[in-house]
Amino acid sequence: MMLQQQERFALPTYALERLSRSGKPETFGSVDDKWRLLVILLGRQAQARKTALRDVHTLLDLPQHVAFRLVRGLELGRLITVGACLHDAFAAELELTEECSTLVRRVLARG
Incomplete structure (x- = not known):
């Protein structure tokens, strides 16, 4: 049971290592919050939101x-x-790359 749980957490960490600018998923925030952000953005993008x-x-x-x-x-x-948006930087919209979307989908499919 413990090994399965470790494997489940290892997948998002691996994905975040590939998607982190520094290569270290814990830089600029927690791994859990970053993963939640990716999953939320993927879901919203799938709904065309x-x-x-x-x-x-x-x-x-x-x-x-x-x-x-x-x-x-x-x-x-x-x-x-x-x-x-040119006058309001915070109005800029986030869009996941295809690589990012694919990686997140793969992790979710295995989890």
């Missing part, structure tokens, strides 16, 4: 500065800035 940078702290129920640090620490994909 857009997620602005300013929405992240609400989705994760974290202080805004902590949520921004999580985003900064991950290679999520890209921030899309168009129109009014």
Whole structure:
């Protein structure tokens, strides 16, 4: 039982190592919060719902500065800035790359 639990936690950690800017998943926030962010973004993207940078702290129920640090620490994909977003950086939308989406889906399928 304990080994299965360790394996389950090892998968998100491995994915986060690949997606972390520093290569260390614990940099710029907790592994659990980063994983939750990836799963939430994947779900919202699958529903064709857009997620602005300013929405992240609400989705994760974290202080805004902590949520921004999580985003900064991950290679999520890209921030899309168009129109009014040029004047408001926090209105930029997050979009996962195909590699990121595939990796998260694989981990979820195994978990």
